[in-house]
Amino acid sequence: MPIDLSDARAAAPALLGAVLVREKAGCPTRRARIVETEAYLPNDPASHSFGGETRRNATMFGPAGNAYVYRIHRVVCFNIVTGEAGTGEAVLIRAVEPLEGRAEMEAARTRATVGRSRPWNYDLCNGPGKLCQALDIELSHDGAPLIGPGRTPSDSISLQPAPHAARFRSTVRIGISKAKEEKLRFVLPDSLWLSRKL
DNA sequence: ACGGAGATGGACT
DNA sequence: GTCCATCTCCGTT
Numbered sequence: 709m710p711i712d713l714s715d716a717r718a719a720a721p722a723l724l725g726a727v728l729v730r731e732k733a734g735c736p737t738r739r740a741r742i743v744e745t746e747a748y749l750p751n752d753p754a755s756h757s758f759g760g761e762t763r764r765n766a767t768m769f770g771p772a773g774n775a776y777v778y779r780i781h782r783v784v785c786f787n788i789v790t791g792e793a794g795t796g797e798a799v800l801i802r803a804v805e806p807l808e809g810r811a812e813m814e815a816a817r818t819r820a821t822v823g824r825s826r827p828w829n830y831d832l833c834n835g836p837g838k839l840c841q842a843l844d845i846e847l848s849h850d851g852a853p854l855i856g857p858g859r860t861p862s863d864s865i866s867l868q869p870a871p872h873a874a875r876f877r878s879t880v881r882i883g884i885s886k887a888k889e890e891k892l893r894f895v896l897p898d899s900l901w902l903s904r905k906l
Numbered sequence: 907a908c909g910g911a912g913a914t915g916g917a918c919t
Numbered sequence: 920g921t922c923c924a925t926c927t928c929c930g931t932t
Binding site for chain 1: 922923924925926927
């Protein structure tokens, strides 16, 4: 069963339990389970696509299944484009649980963080910027296809569907100032790797 | 365990 | 000049 990326509201919970696979030449494979997502809908005042297409958000208006990667403050965030091309919707991946290649994730986080000496814990990848550091997701991956052909084998991000539909909970989204009331954040309620506790 | 402040850089108007 | 889909540290419980 392919993952339902037909629209962001359906895709955000459907992506819970799916596994991100990061392949990079010279690095061990990193795999991580998605435990927290947020939907950004068409005509959503909190979405980057609100107000139309610009250079920065252009891949949001492209086909579903591509990575939308943007920079905010010091870090980048990783989204999966959903819906028909032109609708400008996506799902933000907010937290993942490491499954494989954890040492490589810790090394990547250490590389990206200055002055950290204590060991990594649940803060390894429990946030949208942190997981991009742990998986070496960069601005250059903006627009990259995650599913099907067209990926770069030596530098790919791909997706394995969840083995079964996950039991989830929804809450309000985090870190936004507009359209705060809608419950468009989706989590695996028992996960220890959420960016915030329930 | 939780909350607030400051760092910070680019996109957009 | 303003606005952030954030992170980390350091304070207080």
